[in-house]
Amino acid sequence: MKNLNLFLFAAGAALLTACGGSEEAATEPVVANYTLDAAASTLEWKGYKKGNETGEHGGVISFSKGSVETTDDVITSGALTVDMNSIKTTDQLPAPMGDTLNAHLKGGFFFDAAQFPTAEVTVxxxxxxxxxxxxxxxxxxxxxxxxxxxxxEGDKLIVDGTFTFDFEGIKSQGFADQGGTRIVPQIDYKLHLELKK
Incomplete structure (x- = not known):
């Protein structure tokens, strides 16, 4: 009986030691905060029109600021600000068509950058x-x-994506039907973000 009791005591002690060891081995999640490097980040866009008249235009738009939080290198939240006055076409258009299109995009007919100078992005x-x-x-x-x-990569977080974002229902006359032709509210994007701790 003494041997049995000694065995049970030893087994219990070993179990408690093992449990304690596993708790000590568990690591806390690593939380990190990153700030946008606006100069190194890009957002390319391409829009289309369909109906009686078809065509497309492409260009770029810039982020002005942003931050992202990660847990164990996985994004958990973030907020970015897009400078709507930075929108411009990169199409090879004869002068002054490029400047005219840029003004059109920033104007009240489309994104009304005077009234809405930024677009706010949360993730x-x-x-x-x-x-x-x-x-x-x-x-x-x-x-x-x-x-x-x-x-x-070291103290840098890099985010890349190619996607289509659906702005159906946007409050802009430019996306409404214009005599049988409509600017498609589904816009293609190519995203590259660089953020640093």
Whole structure:
């Protein structure tokens, strides 16, 4: 009986030691905060028109600021600001058509940058390669999941994505039907973000 009791005591002690060891081995999640490097980040866009007249235009628009939080190198939240006055076409258009188009895009017919100088972007937790994203533009919020890839290089977080964002319902006359031709509210984007700790 003494041997049995000694065995049970030893087994219990070993179990407690093992449990204690596993608790000590567990590591705390690593939370990091990154700030946008606006000069190194890009957002390319391409828009289309369909109907009686078809065509497309492409260009760029800039971020002015932003920050992202990660847990164990996975994005959990973030906020970015887009400078709507920076929107411009990169199409090879004869002068002065390029300047005219840029003014048109910034004007009240489309994004009304005078009244809405920024577009605010908020993101949630990255899951299965998709980032829940809400964009507030012309005073209206649009939400969808955006496919992106991320990588951490030293103190830098890099985010890349190619996707289409749907602005159906945007408050802008330019996206309404214009005599049988309509600017498609689904705009293609190519995103490259660089952020630093």
């Amino acid at each position: 949630g937790e990255l899951k299965d390669g998709k980032l829940p994203t809400t964009i507030k533009v012309t005073g209206v919020e649009f939400t969808q999941d955006v496919p992106v890839s991320t990588k951490v």
